[in-house]
Amino acid sequence: MANTNEDIPREMLAAQLVKHKSPPVVQKTTNSDPAQLGPYDLLLKTGVASLCHTDLMVQAGFMPALNGLPMTMSHEGAGVVVAKGSSTQNIQIGDRIMSGITFHACGKCEACNAPPGKDWQQFCFDNGGAVGITMNGAFAEYHIVDSRTSCKIPDEVSFLTAAPLACAGITAYRGVKIASESIQKDGWLAIVGAGGGLGHFGVQFAKALGLKVIAIDARDDGLEIARKYGADHVVDARESKDAVVKKVQDLTSGKGVDSTLNVSDHPSTAALSAAITRTHGIVVQAAQPQEVTVPFQDIILRDITIKGTMHGGKNLSDEMLKLVAKHGIKAEAQIFQGLEQVPEMFELLEAGKIKGKAVCVVDKDSV
Numbered sequence: 001m002a003n004t005n006e007d008i009p010r011e012m013l014a015a016q017l018v019k020h021k022s023p024p025v026v027q028k029t030t031n032s033d034p035a036q037l038g039p040y041d042l043l044l045k046t047g048v049a050s051l052c053h054t055d056l057m058v059q060a061g062f063m064p065a066l067n068g069l070p071m072t073m074s075h076e077g078a079g080v081v082v083a084k085g086s087s088t089q090n091i092q093i094g095d096r097i098m099s100g101i102t103f104h105a106c107g108k109c110e111a112c113n114a115p116p117g118k119d120w121q122q123f124c125f126d127n128g129g130a131v132g133i134t135m136n137g138a139f140a141e142y143h144i145v146d147s148r149t150s151c152k153i154p155d156e157v158s159f160l161t162a163a164p165l166a167c168a169g170i171t172a173y174r175g176v177k178i179a180s181e182s183i184q185k186d187g188w189l190a191i192v193g194a195g196g197g198l199g200h201f202g203v204q205f206a207k208a209l210g211l212k213v214i215a216i217d218a219r220d221d222g223l224e225i226a227r228k229y230g231a232d233h234v235v236d237a238r239e240s241k242d243a244v245v246k247k248v249q250d251l252t253s254g255k256g257v258d259s260t261l262n263v264s265d266h267p268s269t270a271a272l273s274a275a276i277t278r279t280h281g282i283v284v285q286a287a288q289p290q291e292v293t294v295p296f297q298d299i300i301l302r303d304i305t306i307k308g309t310m311h312g313g314k315n316l317s318d319e320m321l322k323l324v325a326k327h328g329i330k331a332e333a334q335i336f337q338g339l340e341q342v343p344e345m346f347e348l349l350e351a352g353k354i355k356g357k358a359v360c361v362v363d364k365d366s367v
Contacts, residue, residue: 004083014140039087044079077138100149104128179259193264195222332356
């Protein structure tokens with residue numbers, strides 16, 4: 001039995017994928033019945049939902065929907081609890097929530113039973129699925145999430161910032177945390193793609209954690225955003241690889257940075273990330289190009305480690321949200337009003353014309 005204090009409409013508006021490799025369609029669909037919520041489920045009245053690069057992969061059919069199409073998109077959501085399952089704890093009707101992506105993790109696999117301190121449950125998608133990726137997501141007036149992977153949003157954090165944190169933010173935060181483990185005293189972190197949707201969060205997280213940051217981007221607005229959010233130095237990746245490497249080495253006493261976080265999907269950036277990293281250093285690869293290609297000279301001859309990372313689970317997300325609230329970290333948001341503008345958001349993202357994160361205000365009264 002679900003708990004609710006609101007009259008939930010039976011129909012709602014949603015932006016849905018109806019055919020792979022085609023724009024989403026904004027249409028009426030059936031809302032979830034609160035009486036059918038699972039014991040740990042939350043029904044959120046969506047305040048804000050944002051667009052992620054992974055949505056383009058979903059659109060292309062890279063991650064098939066568990067229940068087929070149509071499927072409501074967006075795995076970056078934030079909203080208010082209007083109904084909750086009977087076993088949900090520590091979350092009340094009216095709470096502001098950042099949507100968790102993992103839905104009904106199995107509790108049995110290697111990801112769910114990782115060693116203490118390893119927040120890996122976010123990799124368990126085979127049991128219940130992934131919100132907005134393999135099942136209905138946040139580009140709708142209401143959406144369902146799992147209370148065990150979702151987080152309360154601190155009062156200091158707006159929905160406009162919280163929604164992009166659900167994937168882009170936590171991916172950048174986990175990447176910065178992993179990279180920081182290899183940074184020596186007075187050492188440096190480089191972020192490749194620092195002015196993008198993930199990168200601008202990475203710059204802010206790194207500075208909040210007391211790190212020195214070299215921001216690398218290949219766009220004028222990306223370099224501008226990296227400066228805006230506190231990067232110590234910016235380097236234009238449109239220069240030759242050798243020129244970028246020399247500039248980074250000049251800033252780091254000839255050694256290169258201790259760690260590099262790569263959040264750019266461009267085919268050249270994995271190699272660039274390794275080349276600017278000092279001998280025995282680490283490259284944290286969060287970007288998802290079709291192939292990660294690095295010359296052997298840049299990793300084998302210099303003992304470079306490449307470590308993959310994806311988004312983080314609830315414990316790390318709660319930690320991130322506290323840091324965001326404490327340091328006033330913000331999303332660089334290109335704001336769209338209403339679900340009707342979601343197809344335009346996809347069009348602009350595919351054309352590379354989004355500055356920061358594309359964020360849709362679903363319920364203007366909650367923002």
